[in-house]
Amino acid sequence: MRTVEFEKLVSERGIDLGELAEALERVPPRSAARLSDRERSVLRRMGIDPDGRSDVPVSAGIARRAQLEADCLSVNEVADLLGRDPSRIRQRLGGLQRSLLGWHRQAGAREWLLPRFQFDLGLHDAPEWARLLRALPHADDTSPAALVRWLTDPQTHLDGRSRAEVLVIDDELDALLAEAATFGMVP
Structure with missing residues (x-):
């Protein structure tokens, strides 16, 4: 998605880009979010693939929260x-x-x-x-x-x-x- 399309989308949804940026800054970088072997083991026992990627990006959750708050x-x-x-x-x-x-x-x-x-x-x-x-x-x-x-x-x-x-x-x-x-x- 191009920047212009993204900006149009958030504008149509009434989402403030500044608030979205602030929220994204609080998300740790991938390297900081590494799981320990013990944490990975616990997730696997729960049936969760610790290496799997989410189908729902963090930004979508942030956007939903912003809409809810609005x-x-x-x-x-x-x-x-x-x-x-x-x-x-x-x-x-x-x-x-x-x-x-x-x-x-x-x-x-x-x-x-x-x-x-x-x-x-x-x-x-x-x-x-x-x-x-x-x-x-x-x-x-x-x-x-x-x-x-x-x-x-x-x-x-x-x-x-x-x-x-x-x-x-x-x-x-x-x-x-x-x-x-x-x-x-x-x-």
């Missing part, structure tokens, strides 16, 4: 939207009683990102939403992109609806909680 709201934006104090929004993001989906933009940072879909669908005040969130790993402890996909991608077993849509429309919380218990498990 469709998120800040704590202050959510506070304005809901007419609440920002401290109350932060309380709802953490701890055992979390009731909003969000994650920190960067590990160790204080800036929260909250995906817009939970407000668009009216889930933000639903007790079922809070129960489902508490059944899932905290977004900072997993891949936020994978978690959002799990919640928002259409599912054939749900008649083409997403889990978030099912939660809004139907009373299938128990089934969703059972599925949440398997989030992140390899089928």
Whole structure:
């Protein structure tokens, strides 16, 4: 892909090249990412070829994350939207009683990102939403992109609806909680 094509692609997707460059700078060079013999052995026992190349380049993951972040709201934006104090929004993001989906933009940072879909669908005040969130790993402890996909991608077993849509429309919380218990498990 030529540079011009790449720049057009990221521009169409709303990705900031500066942020992409910063993220790529944090990826260690191949020589620095060598695995020890012990690490290679562990990977082989898990059925992973340590010498294999990924079908999905790192830049694609970075681009997906940038798209995801572009469709998120800040704590202050959510506070304005809901007419609440920002401290109350932060309380709802953490701890055992979390009731909003969000994650920190960067590990160790204080800036929260909250995906817009939970407000668009009216889930933000639903007790079922809070129960489902508490059944899932905290977004900072997993891949936020994978978690959002799990919640928002259409599912054939749900008649083409997403889990978030099912939660809004139907009373299938128990089934969703059972599925949440398997989030992140390899089928």
